[in-house]
Amino acid sequence: MFLPESSRRAISSLAFVVVALIFFIQANLALGAPKLDRLLNGKFYVSDISPADDCAMFELFDQISRTANFPLGFENVQGCGFGRRTIVRNDQRSILAASTPREAFDEVAALNRNFRWREIDGMIIVRPADAWEDSANLLNLPARPFQVMNVDADDALYRVLEAATPRVSYVQSRKQALGSRATPVSVDFSGGSLLRALNAVVRAKGDAEWRVGYSSGEAAILIGKLSKLSEPAVGYVSRIVWKTSSLPGPIAN
Secondary structure, eight states: OOOOHHHHHHHHHHHHHHHHHHHHHHHHHHHHSOGGGSOOSSOOEEEOOSSOOGGGHHHHHHHHHHHHTOOEEEEEEETOTTOOOOOOOGGGEEEOSOSSHHHHHHHHHTTOTTEEEEEETTEEEEEEGGGTTOTTSGGGSEEOOEEEEEEOHHHHHHHHHHTBSSOOEEEOOSSOOTTTTSSOEEEEEOOEEHHHHHHHHHHHHOSEEEEEEEETTEEEEEEEESSOSSSOOSEEEEEEEOOOSOOOSOOOO
């Protein structure tokens, strides 16, 4: 059927309006969705690492967390230390198919099944798969309630470790982390696991992430800024030793 030029223009304009309305409705629905399920205005880029071995996983999760502006907690496997932070280079990057943070975290996790992630306390927590249910794992130790007011990030970490049961021993650094005095932190922790205590410090600090690495049966914890790769750690504790045999009873939350 032949349509006059004016009719074709009207139909084309109407179609454009309908498409624009659909996008407008979707965008508004997304704003009301949980942060993990909101559509990203752009793409998720990660370093082109193939294969994604254990020691590469922090780098990828960190890149997604910074893009999505999600505080991150990352526990590494033995021998991988803290992992490295990098900027995604245009000539060495992969574009994820994901359109939401949840899809992006799932897509990265699928590259290496040795890690699993969960959202806890408004943070993305990534851990070795078997660490989640391991009662002897450092981060699963119960932690007593505590309060600190206007202390350095280093001191807040010491307080976290002192709250753990059974007792955790650690080496207190003679030199504070360079950024620890930047902004004092106040934490009111109601009790739970050592992991939740770390979350409480990071949430109180703001714009931060925690990392745990292992070497020769000892652990180290670092708190750094989420948004700035160039700035030094704001909190650091090395040579943490705890009871490694299986512990009775449920894992603290």
